Amino acid sequence: MIDAAKRASARRITAVLPYYGYARADRKDQPRVSISAKLVANLITTAGPDRILTMDLHASQIQGFFDIPSDHLYSNRVFNAYFSKLVDGPLVVVAPDVGSVKMVRTFAKDMDASLAIVDKRRPSPNQSEVINIVGEVEGKTAIIRDDMVDTAGTLTRAAQALKERGAKAVLACCTHPVLSGKALESIEKSPITKLVVADTISVEAKKLPNKIEVLSMAEVFGEAITRIHSEESVSILFD
Numbered sequence: 001m002i003d004a005a006k007r008a009s010a011r012r013i014t015a016v017l018p019y020y021g022y023a024r025a026d027r028k029d030q031p032r033v034s035i036s037a038k039l040v041a042n043l044i045t046t047a048g049p050d051r052i053l054t055m056d057l058h059a060s061q062i063q064g065f066f067d068i069p070s071d072h073l074y075s076n077r078v079f080n081a082y083f084s085k086l087v088d089g090p091l092v093v094v095a096p097d098v099g100s101v102k103m104v105r106t107f108a109k110d111m112d113a114s115l116a117i118v119d120k121r122r123p124s125p126n127q128s129e130v131i132n133i134v135g136e137v138e139g140k141t142a143i144i145r146d147d148m149v150d151t152a153g154t155l156t157r158a159a160q161a162l163k164e165r166g167a168k169a170v171l172a173c174c175t176h177p178v179l180s181g182k183a184l185e186s187i188e189k190s191p192i193t194k195l196v197v198a199d200t201i202s203v204e205a206k207k208l209p210n211k212i213e214v215l216s217m218a219e220v221f222g223e224a225i226t227r228i229h230s231e232e233s234v235s236i237l238f239d
Helices: 002-007 036-047 060-065 076-086 098-110 153-164 183-189 218-229
Strands: 014-017 051-055 070-073 091-095 114-124 127-134 141-149 169-177 192-198 212-215
Touching (some): 002 036, 014 218, 051 218, 076 218, 091 098, 098 114, 098 141, 141 192, 153 169
């Protein structure tokens, strides 16, 4: 599509990628594996867009894989607005791993909540085991904040650990609802009372349980696209 637009003499091309699908393959963590996030960034750049627009990358450093301007939008303000109306009383926001602490800390600050971290390890790909909860969660409503939910293993184990450590209720929000394998079944059986996801990936074909709610990110992307088109600052949307 980029190539077709370029060959049709488009003055400017912006690639809008709500979900950058190869974001987790951002490093060589074992011998003879591809750094697919960089490879795909090269392919997109070679195709010829002038700018990249995406949301909640698995690692913010992936912006550096692109040799063209890239705007990294955040879904926090949409989730903040939702939970501010839903939750009352003592609140703790939980980071499902150390890598997501920066995103979760910002979310917790805006929610005026304390922060907790799940200490975990992965015995094998797509499997996680919760080891410990760092932070005080007893008697509080916990919100697990993650950038994506794939098999939901990390999410459901973290929720179980939080309940075992005395959390009053467990809610969760994730930007990208990959929902592969038995994710929906695991979420339905978990202690999570509400999981809120963004619409960066279409879930219309899935039969979502009642505890999962989808929020639209159209306003965030729409404002960014308008600002790019009119050559205004986009950085105000990063706050």
